[in-house]
Amino acid sequence: MKKFYIKTFGCQMNVNDSQKMAGILKHLGYEPTTNWEEADVILVNTCSVREKPDQKVLSALGEFKKVKKKNPNAVIGVCGCLAQRAGYELLQKAPYLDMVFGTTNIHHLPQLLDEALKGNKAVEILEEIDERETELDKYPTVRENKYTAYLTVIRGCDKKCTYCIVPYTRGKERSRRLGDILREVKELVDDGVKEIHLLGQNVTAYGKDLGDVKFWELLYAVANVEGVERIRFTTGHPRDLDEDIIKAMADIPQVCEYLHLPIQAGSDRILKAMDRGYTQKEYLEKIELLKKYIPNIALSTDIIVGFPGETYEDYLETIKVLKEVEYDQVFSFKYSPRPGTPAAEMEQTEDPKEISKRLNDLIQLQKEISFKKNLAYENKEVEVLVEEEKDGKLVGRTRTNKLVYFEGRNTLLGKLVLTRITKANRYSLEGVLIK
Ligand code: 5AD
Numbered sequence: 001m002k003k004f005y006i007k008t009f010g011c012q013m014n015v016n017d018s019q020k021m022a023g024i025l026k027h028l029g030y031e032p033t034t035n036w037e038e039a040d041v042i043l044v045n046t047c048s049v050r051e052k053p054d055q056k057v058l059s060a061l062g063e064f065k066k067v068k069k070k071n072p073n074a075v076i077g078v079c080g081c082l083a084q085r086a087g088y089e090l091l092q093k094a095p096y097l098d099m100v101f102g103t104t105n106i107h108h109l110p111q112l113l114d115e116a117l118k119g120n121k122a123v124e125i126l127e128e129i130d131e132r133e134t135e136l137d138k139y140p141t142v143r144e145n146k147y148t149a150y151l152t153v154i155r156g157c158d159k160k161c162t163y164c165i166v167p168y169t170r171g172k173e174r175s176r177r178l179g180d181i182l183r184e185v186k187e188l189v190d191d192g193v194k195e196i197h198l199l200g201q202n203v204t205a206y207g208k209d210l211g212d213v214k215f216w217e218l219l220y221a222v223a224n225v226e227g228v229e230r231i232r233f234t235t236g237h238p239r240d241l242d243e244d245i246i247k248a249m250a251d252i253p254q255v256c257e258y259l260h261l262p263i264q265a266g267s268d269r270i271l272k273a274m275d276r277g278y279t280q281k282e283y284l285e286k287i288e289l290l291k292k293y294i295p296n297i298a299l300s301t302d303i304i305v306g307f308p309g310e311t312y313e314d315y316l317e318t319i320k321v322l323k324e325v326e327y328d329q330v331f332s333f334k335y336s337p338r339p340g341t342p343a344a345e346m347e348q349t350e351d352p353k354e355i356s357k358r359l360n361d362l363i364q365l366q367k368e369i370s371f372k373k374n375l376a377y378e379n380k381e382v383e384v385l386v387e388e389e390k391d392g393k394l395v396g397r398t399r400t401n402k403l404v405y406f407e408g409r410n411t412l413l414g415k416l417v418l419t420r421i422t423k424a425n426r427y428s429l430e431g432v433l434i435k
């Protein structure tokens with residue numbers, strides 16, 4: 001049997017797209033391998049959100065190229081956000097590539113592969129979104145975990161944050177039809193999935209383009225599918241997160257007490273330059289509302305440090321927010337100019353060394369806050385969905401998205417159990433099984 005290997009960079013959307021491509025390749029009679037050297041098809045699913053991932057892709061390709069020494073007929077393909085944005089450039093830098101396709105052409109993988117196998121260069125990077133991308137729905141996803149599943153509900157993003165490449169790599173917002181989503185939820189549940197993780201670059205905007213359904217209604221509809229035990233979603237935009245959504249989150253038993261709500265910066269001046277569409281005060285009001293309706297909610301966020309024009313005083317506003325909100329987790333990044341975005345034209349006024357220092361200080365501060373948050377779990381009883389067995393222990397997540405390690409039999413896999421937390425670590429919890 002022919003084998004495939006997929007390397008994925010970037011966000012959960014990319015992970016989900018890779019799972020779809022694995023589904024397509026399986027459908028075509030290929031089987032997965034964890035060793036790229038024996039693969040007949042290698043796919044590199046790329047990210048373009050910052051410069052670093054760009055470079056990682058090129059070095060990965062340099063390695064994968066060697067597959068052709070042993071197997072000259074092996075096909076190497078690149079897809080995802082970098083391919084969408086700079087596919088032709090990639091072809092020049094890596095002329096041995098056989099396939100290059102964009103983020104909205106995944107459903108054409110069978111035809112592209114066919115072309116490549118004939119020895120032709122298979123390239124498909126469309127600026128316009130292919131109406132038939134929904135054909136993807138007919139393929140199953142190949143998941144790593146049996147009990148949790150990603151499910152894309154909206155593709156693209158209509159926001160125009162000035163630093164962000166995503167609207168250019170993933171196009172405008174396209175919500176999937178509610179009926180199609182619910183059918184997939186049912187299939188997943190029938191396949192043993194307990195936790196559904198709804199995905200979208202801007203998931204809280206779900207339904208706006210359809211006109212007859214809102215995100216909070218989607219939450220209720222998914223919860224009503226029998227067998228759904230937990231629901232998560234990412235990523236929400238503070239501007240679209242309204243009281244209706246927060247009320248639904250509080251009201252629906254399966255929606256987990258956890259939210260990733262990117263703030264990006266604390267300073268109103270920088271938020272304006274980023275065109276985020278909210279002020280610090282407005283953002284904090286949403287956090288307050290979340291905490292009011294869902295008192296035990298865990299929160300995480302994304303932060304960009306060193307946006308063009310960010311002064312030390314602006315940076316201190318970000319620090320202030322971190323101290324005030326006390327996020328469970330913060331993903332922080334140094335600003336990286338993306339060619340073609342408005343911010344790439346803005347002047348960088350600060351010294352790169354100073355920006356690195358700001359980022360490091362922020363990471364240090366957050367480390368303490370995250371640890372403090374974990375310590376608060378000691379001696380508490382929490383529900384865990386047992387996801388896998390690792391090094392002789394069971395591992396699962398709390399509703400608040402904390403990893404818990406504990407002893408137990410593998411018959412508990414896929415079950416919701418109660419544990420008591422005995423020890424908090426920086427990035428995980430240890431516990432004992434109660435029931
Ligand atoms: N530079 C640095 N970080 C960025 N992000 C998006 N674009 C950039 C950029 N140009 C970060 C944001 C976003 C996360 C996925 O990546 O914080 O929420």
Ligand code: SF4
Pocket residue numbers: 009010011012013014046047048049080081165166169170201
């Ligand atoms: Fe990277 Fe953004 Fe594309 Fe996800 S959508 S892979 S974060 S560029």
